[in-house]
Structures are given as structure tokens and as C-alpha cells.
Amino acid sequence: MRIPIDEPKWKIWLSYLFEIHIESSSSELNNNLHVSLKNGRYQLCTDNAIYSYGDLYDNFYKSFQKLKWRPNEKAEVLILGFGLASVPLIMEIFFSEKMYFTGVEADESVIELASNYALPYLKNPVEIRYADAYGFLMTNETKFDCIIMDVFIDDQVPEEFEEPEFLEGLSESLNEDGLIMYNRLAFSKADKSKTLNFYENYFKKVFKEGTYLDVGGNFMLINDKKFLKA
Numbered sequence: 001m002r003i004p005i006d007e008p009k010w011k012i013w014l015s016y017l018f019e020i021h022i023e024s025s026s027s028e029l030n031n032n033l034h035v036s037l038k039n040g041r042y043q044l045c046t047d048n049a050i051y052s053y054g055d056l057y058d059n060f061y062k063s064f065q066k067l068k069w070r071p072n073e074k075a076e077v078l079i080l081g082f083g084l085a086s087v088p089l090i091m092e093i094f095f096s097e098k099m100y101f102t103g104v105e106a107d108e109s110v111i112e113l114a115s116n117y118a119l120p121y122l123k124n125p126v127e128i129r130y131a132d133a134y135g136f137l138m139t140n141e142t143k144f145d146c147i148i149m150d151v152f153i154d155d156q157v158p159e160e161f162e163e164p165e166f167l168e169g170l171s172e173s174l175n176e177d178g179l180i181m182y183n184r185l186a187f188s189k190a191d192k193s194k195t196l197n198f199y200e201n202y203f204k205k206v207f208k209e210g211t212y213l214d215v216g217g218n219f220m221l222i223n224d225k226k227f228l229k230a
Contacts, residue, residue: 005040006120012040019043022117027109029153035084035113042117044084044110049155051110052084052118059183059218060087060148064094066213069179069227071097071145078144078173079103080133081151083110085118085126092123101126102144104133134160137169145175149182157184162198167206171223180207180223187217195219 005012011020015037022042025033034045041054055061071077075097079087082103091099103126105111111128119126129136133151147170151161160166170180182203184195196219203221204210211225222228 005037005042007037011037015040023113025109025113027107029107030109033107033109033113035117042084044113044117046154049152051081051152052086054084054086055090055093057086057090059215059220060090060150060181062215063181063213063220063222064090066229067179067222067227068229069146071095071099073097075099075145076142076175077101077146077148078142079148079150080137081105081149082114082128083150084114085122087148087150088122088124088126089118099124102142103128104131104136105129106132134158134166137166137173140169140173142173143175144173144178146179146181147174149180152183155185162202164202164206167202171206174223178223179227180221182221184212184219184221185217186214186219192219 014020016039020037021034022037023035030046032047036043039056041056043050044052077091077099079101082105088101101124105128108130111130149170151157174180184198185191186195199212199221207223209224209226211222211228213220213222
């Protein structure tokens with residue numbers, strides 16, 4: 001299944017040869033946001049990080065390939081750090097079940113770009129909440145079947161999303177047998193060291209059955225190893 005793109009065919013073909021700039025934007029949170037067409041997909045980047053890349057957002061695509069979790073009928077999915085909706089687009093590729101997405105995004109410019117380049121292609125209902133993900137979770141009273149943690153400012157996870165209180169909030173917002181996927185950088189030796197320290201000393205204290213997947217440049221922290229394929 002290929003995610004549809006509303007661009008001329010010639011431009012899509014050329015994007016397999018070189019990256020084509022589509023639009024630039026900026027905000028208080030991100031000085032430089034760039035939407036480009038690359039390999040037939042819209043890509044959202046900052047100067048140092050890729051925020052979204054359609055079904056080629058490999059850290060999640062590869063993770064879903066290694067998981068045996070399947071959503072319940074009409075599953076509620078929370079996405080903290082919505083970007084250009086790569087995660088719900090990928091989930092629609094993997095799962096045929098009806099899902100309801102709630103996307104939390106603190107950058108109004110990103111929401112505007114998502115509205116232009118991603119939301120028209122989603123088949124399942126999605127509600128976008130313009131809010132800080134930390135504050136949203138700390139006041140949330142809804143239970144979700146899947147929570148995706150994908151909050152970055154450029155290439156860094158803000159410190160408040162590493163605090164025990166936030167992890168407890170993730171746990172309390174999850175339905176029984178629900179899935180948590182927490183995206184972390186693991187590109188450099190320093191990235192891996194920081195992520196493994198967070199995993200061992202913080203994540204595992206809340207999610208005692210947790211594990212992680214090495215998806216090449218990122219580690220995906222999972223709340224329960226039972227979700228991994230044998």
C-alpha cells in the first residue's frame with residue numbers, strides 16, 4: 001500500500017532522483033521546518049532531525065514489523081508529537097481495524113503543515129489537540145489502547161518527558177493490554193548511552209516487563225516484551 005500524494009506525477013518521479021523542496025516554515029519551537037518531496041513521500045525535517053517521512057519513517061515502520069500487537073475494534077490511539085501523521089499513516093498500512101487517533105502537537109506550524117500534507121490522506125478519524133504533550137498527559141482522564149511517544153525539539157527529547165511523573169502518566173493513561181511505543185535516538189555512542197541510561201533507570205522502573213527494539217539509529221522502548229514476535 002502506498003500513501004497517496006497530491007502532486008503531479010512528474011514531480012513524484014523526480015523525487016526518487018533528488019529531494020524537491022515544497023515549503024518552509026518556522027515557529028517558536030522550531031526555527032526551521034522544511035517540507036520536501038523525497039522518494040514519493042512528504043518529509044518534514046528540521047535542520048538536525050526528521051520529524052515525519054510517510055511510511056518511510058523507519059523507526060516506527062520497522063517496529064510494527066516486529067510487534068504482534070493488534071488493535072481492538074475501534075481502538076483509541078494517542079500520539080504525542082504528531083508531525084506529518086507518519087505514525088497513523090503507517091498504522092493504517094499495518095492494521096485494517098477501525099481506529100480513532102488523537103494527536104497532540106505543541107507546534108502550531110506543524111499542525112498547519114499536517115493539515116495540508118497529511119490529514120487529507122488519513123482514512124480513520126483524527127482529532128488534533130494543540131497542546132503541550134506533558135501538560136496534556138498530566139491532566140488526561142481518558143484511557144487509550146496505544147500511546148505513541150514521539151516528542152522531539154529538533155533532535156532532543158525535552159527533559160520533562162524523561163521524568164518519572166510523565167512515565168507514570170503514560171501508564172495511568174493506558175488500557176489493560178495496551179501498547180506504549182517510546183521513540184528515542186540511538187544514532188551516536190552518546191545517544192545510545194543516554195537512551196540506555198533512561199531505559200534502565202527510569203523506563204524499566206515503571207514498565208517492569210519493558211523491552212526495546214534497535215531499529216537503526218533509534219531505539220523503540222516498548223512497555224511489555226509480550227508484544228514482540230518470537
